[in-house]
Amino acid sequence: MVLTGAEIVIRCLQEEKVEYVFGYPGGSVLFIYDELFKQDKVRHVLVRHEQGAVHAADGYARSTEKVGVAMVTSGPGVTNAVTGIATAYMDSIPLVIISGQVPTAYIGQDAFQEVDTVGITRPCVKHNFLVKDVRELAATIKKAFYLARSGRPGPVLVDIPKDISATKCEYVYPKTVSMRSYNPVIKGHQGQIKKAVQLLLEAKRPMIYTGGGVVLSDAADKLTRLVRQLGFPVTNTLMGLGGYPATDRQFVGMLGMHGTYEANMAMQHCDVLLAVGARFDDRVIGNPEHFAAVPRKIIHIDIDPSSISKRVKVDVPIVGDLPEVLEDIAKLLAASGDQPDEKSLKAWWKQIDEWRGKDCLKYDRKSRIIKPQHVVEKLYEVTKGEAFVCSDVGQHQMWAAQYYKFDKPRRWMNSGGLGTMGFGLPAAMGVQLAHPGSPVACVTGEGSIQMCIQELSTCKQYRLPVKIVLLNNGYLGMVRQWQQLFHGNRYAESYVDALPDFVKLAEAYGHVGMRIEKPGDVEGALKEAFKRKDDLVFMNFAIDPTENVYPMVQGGKGLTEMILSEEL
Amino acid sequence: MRHVISLLIENEAGALSRVSGLFSARAYNIESLTVAPTEDPSMSRMTIVSVGSDDIIEQITKQLNKLIEVVKVVDISEAAHIERELMLVKVRASGKDREEMKRMSDIFRGRIIDVTESTYVIELTGNTVKLDSFIEAIDRSLILETVRTGVCGIGRGDRVLKV
Numbered sequence: 001m002v003l004t005g006a007e008i009v010i011r012c013l014q015e016e017k018v019e020y021v022f023g024y025p026g027g028s029v030l031f032i033y034d035e036l037f038k039q040d041k042v043r044h045v046l047v048r049h050e051q052g053a054v055h056a057a058d059g060y061a062r063s064t065e066k067v068g069v070a071m072v073t074s075g076p077g078v079t080n081a082v083t084g085i086a087t088a089y090m091d092s093i094p095l096v097i098i099s100g101q102v103p104t105a106y107i108g109q110d111a112f113q114e115v116d117t118v119g120i121t122r123p124c125v126k127h128n129f130l131v132k133d134v135r136e137l138a139a140t141i142k143k144a145f146y147l148a149r150s151g152r153p154g155p156v157l158v159d160i161p162k163d164i165s166a167t168k169c170e171y172v173y174p175k176t177v178s179m180r181s182y183n184p185v186i187k188g189h190q191g192q193i194k195k196a197v198q199l200l201l202e203a204k205r206p207m208i209y210t211g212g213g214v215v216l217s218d219a220a221d222k223l224t225r226l227v228r229q230l231g232f233p234v235t236n237t238l239m240g241l242g243g244y245p246a247t248d249r250q251f252v253g254m255l256g257m258h259g260t261y262e263a264n265m266a267m268q269h270c271d272v273l274l275a276v277g278a279r280f281d282d283r284v285i286g287n288p289e290h291f292a293a294v295p296r297k298i299i300h301i302d303i304d305p306s307s308i309s310k311r312v313k314v315d316v317p318i319v320g321d322l323p324e325v326l327e328d329i330a331k332l333l334a335a336s337g338d339q340p341d342e343k344s345l346k347a348w349w350k351q352i353d354e355w356r357g358k359d360c361l362k363y364d365r366k367s368r369i370i371k372p373q374h375v376v377e378k379l380y381e382v383t384k385g386e387a388f389v390c391s392d393v394g395q396h397q398m399w400a401a402q403y404y405k406f407d408k409p410r411r412w413m414n415s416g417g418l419g420t421m422g423f424g425l426p427a428a429m430g431v432q433l434a435h436p437g438s439p440v441a442c443v444t445g446e447g448s449i450q451m452c453i454q455e456l457s458t459c460k461q462y463r464l465p466v467k468i469v470l471l472n473n474g475y476l477g478m479v480r481q482w483q484q485l486f487h488g489n490r491y492a493e494s495y496v497d498a499l500p501d502f503v504k505l506a507e508a509y510g511h512v513g514m515r516i517e518k519p520g521d522v523e524g525a526l527k528e529a530f531k532r533k534d535d536l537v538f539m540n541f542a543i544d545p546t547e548n549v550y551p552m553v554q555g556g557k558g559l560t561e562m563i564l565s566e567e568l
Numbered sequence: 569m570r571h572v573i574s575l576l577i578e579n580e581a582g583a584l585s586r587v588s589g590l591f592s593a594r595a596y597n598i599e600s601l602t603v604a605p606t607e608d609p610s611m612s613r614m615t616i617v618s619v620g621s622d623d624i625i626e627q628i629t630k631q632l633n634k635l636i637e638v639v640k641v642v643d644i645s646e647a648a649h650i651e652r653e654l655m656l657v658k659v660r661a662s663g664k665d666r667e668e669m670k671r672m673s674d675i676f677r678g679r680i681i682d683v684t685e686s687t688y689v690i691e692l693t694g695n696t697v698k699l700d701s702f703i704e705a706i707d708r709s710l711i712l713e714t715v716r717t718g719v720c721g722i723g724r725g726d727r728v729l730k731v
Contacts, residue, residue, distance in 0.1 A: 118582060119582075119585070122582075122585065122586060122589055123589060123593050126636070127636040127637075130581070130582075132581075147636060179636070180639055180731060181577075181578055181636060181637055181638055181639040182636050304634070305630050305633070305634075306627065306630035306631050306633075306634050309623070309626065310627060313623075
């Protein structure tokens with residue numbers, strides 16, 4: 001069958017069973033948009049800014065097991081998309097981004113809306129392609145989807161010059177992909193797995209630390225079973241929340257810069273650490289020298305060999321797909337007939353419970369000003385822990401991570417790696433489209449929300465009833481917190497003057513706005529908002545402007561050198 | 569420690585910039601980098617000389633392997649291997665220097681491949697140390713220009729880098 005390049009693009013998306021393409025048209029992608037128009041299998045969602053398109057595709061991907069797809073035009077379309085692409089790259093989110101490019105003959109001539117897309121995006125994609133021959137288009141798109149979702153997932157960009165999308169050729173969609181240069185490992189090394197099991201059985205103070213890899217590889221069930229089989233304490237990273245049920249007794253909370261006291265203490269003082277799909281990020285283990293000062297054996301399972309022994313030397317590296325490896329460990333454990341040392345484990349739990357006794361997440365519940373923690377707790381109660389929660393970046397992100405108890409994976413969407421303000425609202429759009437009828441909340445701050453607020457218009461167009469929980473303290477709160485603690489209370493440019501009236505703003509976009517000023521009104525407002533199943537409700541909570549996120553490990557400090565509250 | 573990393577990479581547009589971009593983005597050091605297609609024109613072979621601790625070199629090889637177009641990576645300096653570099657040196661060669669330059673070139677097994685009344689171009693191959701020694705051995709003020717290819721390397725004996 002002979003098709004144009006543009007027709008081929010749409011055919012390929014249909015073959016990949018793509019439901020939604022998030023995008024914004026422009027000169028270089030006009031032929032492709034023309035073909036989109038002529039069919040109704042792949043639906044297009046018109047965003048208001050290309051950054052929003054990529055975040056929306058990203059949110060869609062995070063909340064499902066599917067690849068998110070975004071489409072942008074050349075030049076500024078691409079440069080606007082870069083923040084979204086880098087966000088997805090840092091968090092290993094599978095995306096395919098299709099970008100238009102100026103016609104082949106114009107490339108390198110400084111043509112209108114020309115930019116070196118492959119060059120600009122190279123450091124923030126898993127891979128990218130410039131299609132120079134229409135006969136390679138279908139195979140390239142097939143490769144793009146394969147690369148995006150296999151191995152350590154990530155965004156893959158396909159740059160298509162305008163003339164390619166207009167040129168005809170014979171179309172065949174390849175059934176399989178084989179690349180001699182790319183063969184991700186699936187099965188873990190059996191010898192290493194044996195060593196790991198041995199270490200786990202000998203552990204006196206074991207700890208399990210899991211990251212975003214568990215969520216991405218859909219290994220949560222297998223992880224949960226293994227953790228229960230072992231009876232060990234488990235902590236999740238910010239990216240890994242939901243990988244293990246937060247309401248379970250064996251869960252000691254999130255670890256890291258704003259992790260719980262018990263999680264950070266247990267992480268530091270364990271003698272055997274099982275790291276699963278996590279990468280010992282600087283926000284997670286603090287100062288690596290301080291962390292390495294305590295001797296412990298580390299087992300590290302990851303699909304990406306370059307994540308292993310990058311920041312922390314490990315003793316037993318296992319490269320492989322998490323579900324496979326966790327299954328192998330569980331089987332070998334069961335077959336061994338041995339049990340972890342019960343007596344030491346009991347003593348270890350006693351120690352952990354003592355740490356837990358600090359109740360590090362306590363806050364002033366009697367405050368007459370709304371406390372942000374209270375809002376998140378009520379959000380958890382009102383949604384019965386069933387909501388998909390998207391967050392922006394800052395204090396509110398940490399409060400959401402600390403106080404919303406995620407029992408299931410793929411319910412918590414946040415920009416953990418790149419820390420992109422503006423991620424929350426567009427991501428929530430993608431999540432809401434993927435899960436129509438499910439409660440979707442966007443926990444945000446007045447700084448972050450304004451970075452992609454134009455997407456309120458997209459929400460109206462597609463009737464996306466996202467519930468926006470704005471924790472409004474009038475400050476770029478996390479910046480203000482650092483300035484208070486480490487820069488002598490000099491609040492350089494962290495106070496945001498002249499904020500808009502968010503209620504009126506929401507109404508101007510055709511949504512429902514609410515302003516909540518008293519702690520007693522928080523629950524009622526949330527209940528009412530979530531009752532409005534068809535409306536986007538923008539809740540502007542006037543929260544305590546001086547509230548800080550605790551516990552806190554200052555950048556560069558050791559994991560156990562925590563600031564627990566204001567008084568310390 | 570100095571390491572010599574050899575790799576096979578798909579011979580595609582932009583492949584070189586993926587490698588060089590990786591080194592600059594992650595602040596790895598490159599002493600030299602050479603690249604050319606292999607006997608199989610669909611693939612190029614690159615030799616990178618880098619200096620770093622064992623941990624850094626381990627990361628470099630892992631990060632290189634992670635590049636989608638990289639087919640194979642080997643640190644050939646981990647075992648017996650051969651390194652060669654080609655250098656062209658243009659020197660002033662007139663009067664008494666003319667004979668002296670010819671002699672030095674012979675001692676280092678160089679070849680004079682271009683001759684004018686007042687200059688020679690000397691071609692020299694060898695490992696980095698040998699080329700450095702030649703530069704040291706001749707009168708610096710006579711050097712008009714030098715150009716070096718950077719190191720290319722190969723494992724000794726049965727050690728083969730092939731798909």
